[in-house]
Amino acid sequence: MLDVTPIDEGWILRHDGAALPATVPGCVHTDLLAAGIIPDPFLGRNETDVAWVGRRDWTYETTLAPIPGGHEQTDLVFDGLDTAAEIRLDGQLLGSVRNMHRSHRFDITGLSGRLSVNFRSAYGEAEAVRGRLGERPNAYPEPFQYLRKMACSFGWDWGPTLVTAGIWKRVRLEHWSTARIARVRPIVTVEQGVGRVELHVDVERSRVEAGLTLGARIGGVRAEATVDGTGGVVRLEVPDVDLWWPRGYGEQPLYDVELWLSHEGLLDIWRRRIGFRSVELDRGSDEHGSGFTFVVNGEPIFARGVNWIPDDVFPSRITRERYRTRLTQAADAGVDLVRVWGGGLYESEHFYDVCDELGLLVWQDFPFACAAYPEEQPLRGEVEAEARENVVRLMPHPSLVLWNGNNENLWGFRDWGWEQRLAGNSWGEGYYLGLLPRVVAELDPTRPYTPGSPWSGSWDRHPNDPAHGTHHSWEVWNREDYADYRLHVPRFVAEFGWQAPPAYATLRRALPDEELAPDSPGMLHHQKADDGNGKLFRGLARHFPVPEQGFTEGDFDRWHYLTQVNQARAVAAGIEHWRSHWPVCAGTIVWQLNDCWPVTSWAAIDGDGREKPLYHELKRLYADRLLTLQPRGEGLVLAVINQAAEPWSGRLALRRMSVEGDVLAAADVEFAAGGRAVADVRVPKELEPVGAKEFLVADANTAGNGGGDGGGSVLRALHFPVPDREIPYPRPQFDVSAGPGGRVTVTAHTLVRDLLLQADRLAPSASADRGLVTLLPGEQVTIGVRGWEALDQLDAETARSALYCVEPAR
Structure with a gap:
């Protein structure tokens, strides 16, 4: 039987001749932070002070004791290395790697001694590849498209530039004899109540002559097959299966699948959960253009979506519990689809497990975003290897309903001046229209694939044509008023959004010593969008009376409140309009659900996990x-x-x-x-x-x-x-009372527009159970405050200090 030994203890990180304790899984930044070598890069402007970390090479080391006998082979398995590294054991080179998105396996039978993982600076690796293959354009100044690493490590218009390295996933030894299960590719279908599962199994042998048997079961259904050479297929039929549905459409039953490999006894076991459902993408033509409608179990669905970015710029810190918290927040807001954006990751198994359980559909981008990607070696082989591995890894999850080739690269080629600059050089089209659809069709034929987002379905049309396929609506945020969302009815809005700062308590934690103002040094550092504050100001000025000279330090609370109101209003303008045109428009995916650090951004949940007013507005906008x-x-x-x-x-x-x-x-x-x-x-x-x-x-x-x-x-x-x-609003008048358990009741005597209780101003741990609410004269609302130890001492005067609403012009 295959035995597993984790290697998660005894690691050190070499730094200037010293040996620092290292955490595995982890990364260089978190180890240096734990050792007190660097300040927290999320606070103040520390990000710039730690930029040197990404320019250095780093070495992780531990010792592997001699491995007892009893097995014919021992493999050293890395589930994830970030990114370019050489692995040596007792001075012997085991191999070189250059892809964060893949696992790596090395035969170390009979070996022991000092294990070292020598990481080359991601900058050094990327710049070397760029030197060999030539310059390619991108939307940001960093060289992220020259290596297979999480692109947003190099910064984005909402993220810091913190280019790390490390053993970011589990490491283990696998000891085995005769044969092991190398790969299982489950094809799951359902027809007329009968669930069918084909388990396509690849095995690795240490003994070629051994006769191998495969067995599998789902509940009371069992089947067997023999291994022919290095593979076999086990087929099971499960009668009267319960269908897996998106949340709001039905339940999410999951079935345990167990597969085993035998030869004169048990050799290896593979276990997963699956769900039975069908998924199609209706791209049919009609009088409005060509659609983009998800159809699950025969039911057309208006997708109520959010875009997902990595929940931490250091993804090794994201736990199973954190995934569950964030995705439960999404589900509680009425979301039924999460798009895993292409500048990030193929997420952890925990992410997809939670989506399976909550009924959240997953749209998975392949990790390509906002850049021209070379198609030559060494990148092409890495791209195919990572795609094959991750397609098979994620196949069991019923929540996964779409593979998407890239984010905005087809659009960029057409509109962002790339075609002229490339002068015929490769830029990724061969991946999106050739390699990736071929891999998906071969390995995962039950799921649809789309070449990119946005994509109109053909080069005969503009890639971002709202009448065809998917559309990204960014002209509004960049140049127009959000009322202009009403000028178009796209078939599917895969990105749109509006910025706002994070919660007040998040700002106070991130900028502890700063006198807050919209343009104070720390606020500007935690605003990464091009002319972000200018767009916020112009967006406000179209709707609210604002000071001609801009907001000063004394106006910060008003600016903070109004920008959050404007974010919620903008997103509401889009979703209300587009939902009203169902089924012509078949979905909206808000940019974005979450943040990876404390920042002014388009997120509904800020970098400290606090819910902005937009989050609560989504509950209304995405309700049935x-x-x-x-x-x-x-x-x-x-x-x-x-x-x-x-x-x-x-x-x-x-x-x-x-x-x-x-x-x-x-x-x-x-x-x-x-x-x-x-x-x-x-x-x-x-x-x-x-x-x-x-x-x-x-x-x-x-x-x-x-x-x-x-x-x-x-x-x-x-x-x-x-x-x-x-609008000549009357000066708002309302009474406030505070009851036991943190219940704050507001009774309006005038029109009170967009009343908001910012509970985190009472205490950083406090939150409110609702966002913006408009009251007519005589109306009343009760807002629940939770998470604060002193709730029973909350009085009306203290509660009033955290209440904000729209006021008449000064």
Whole structure:
């Protein structure tokens, strides 16, 4: 039987002649940080002070004791090395590696002694490859496309430049005899209630002559097969299987699969969990263009998605518990699809396990982003090897529904001046339109593949054509007002977003000694986007009265609150519009769910794991049922969006109101939306608000309509016809009371727009259970505060100090 010995103790890191204790899995930065050699690069401007780390070569060492007999072969297995390294044992070179995204295995039978892993600087490796293959353009100044390493290690417009090295995944010895299971490729299908599993097995032998048998079981179903040479196939049929569904569409049953290899006894075992479901990508043409709709178990789905970046710039620090926390936050916000973005990683097995359990669909990019990638050696062989390994590794997960060739590289070739600069040199097209689809078709034929995002399906069209395939909507953030989201109805919006700073407590931790201002040194250092603060300011100025000279130190709290409001408003403008056009638009993937350090960014959850107002707004925007008032033609339409399976019908209460709180006109209107459908209700002309002092309120009671809305709740849509800077708001007046257990109740006496309790201002550990809420005169809301030891001492005056809302122009 195969035996495994972890090698996670006794490692050292060589630094200037000293031997520092090293953690494996880990990386150079975290070991230097633990030893007190470098300051925390997440704090202040320390990132620049530790830039030297990425320019150095590093060596990890440990000792392997002599290995007792009893097995014919011993392998040294690295699940992940970051990135370019030579591995030596007792002075003997075992091999050289150059790919963070692969595992590596070495036969060390009969060997022992000093094990060293000598890492070359990623800069040195990348620059050497660039010197051999020639310059290629990219969107950032760092040479990340010349080696197979997490691209965002080299910095991004939301991430720090912290180019690390290290043994970032597990290391172990595997002792075995006769044969071992080298690879299992499960093909899982379902038809008419019968689940079929084909386990394609590769074996490695130490004894060629031995007769080998494969066996497998799923529940009470068993099957066997013989090994022919170095491979075999075991086929199982499971009757009456329960289908795996995305969250909101059904349950997520998972089945344990066990496979074993035998020869006069048990040699090796492979175990995984699978789910039975079908997935298709409907790219059919229609009068609107060509679509991009996920169809799971025959059910077309509007994807409520978020983009995922590595949750830490040092991914060895991301634990199973952290994955579960972050992905549970996504699910709790109504998300049903997570796109693993191409500047990051093939994530840990823990990530996909949690997605399987929560019903989160996974769109997996291959790790290529925002650059022209050479297709010559040594990169081409590494790309194929990593693709083959990771496609097979992730195949068992029912949550995985799409392989995507790259992020924005096809678009970049067409629009970013690459074609002229490349002058005929390779740039990655052969990967995205040749190598990768071939690998997926060969190894994982049950899942769809798309060459890139965005991609319109053909070079005959612009790669980012909103009428065809996937679309990235970045003109709005970069140059336009977010109201312009309403100008287009893309078939699938795979990226769009708006920036805001992180939570106040996150800023205070990251910039502990700084007088905070939008343009203070630390704030600017933790703003990586090109002209990011300028875009934030211009985005605010289109909607709110802002000081002509900009926000000063004394205005920081107001700037911080308004930028977070504007982020939530911007994303809401896009999602409400696009969801109202289902099934023409079949999904939105917000950029982005998470951050990898404390930074002003597009994230809904900041680098310390705190939920920004956008996160709570996603709960409303991604709920099964949503009301939205949309300008259409010469008037207003109330779109009744019903993604629940059950029909939704009832009466809408429409009120045209003044900002002083008077009801100027009112009507009840009937509505009926079928299951998974949208119904448009035309707003009567006399109810349309006119001028700066009026707005429209639409309420629908959800009682008795199913869909998990908790009968009796009221869904509301608001429409203000002009930007806030033109609205003569009354000065907000409201009462605040604090009850036991951290319950804060606010009662409005005037219109209170976008009330927000920033609980982390009360204590860094505190959080609120809801985000922005608008109250009409006489209305009341109770906000729960949690995570603070002193909750029972929370009084009304203290609670009021953390409450913010939109105020009239000064």
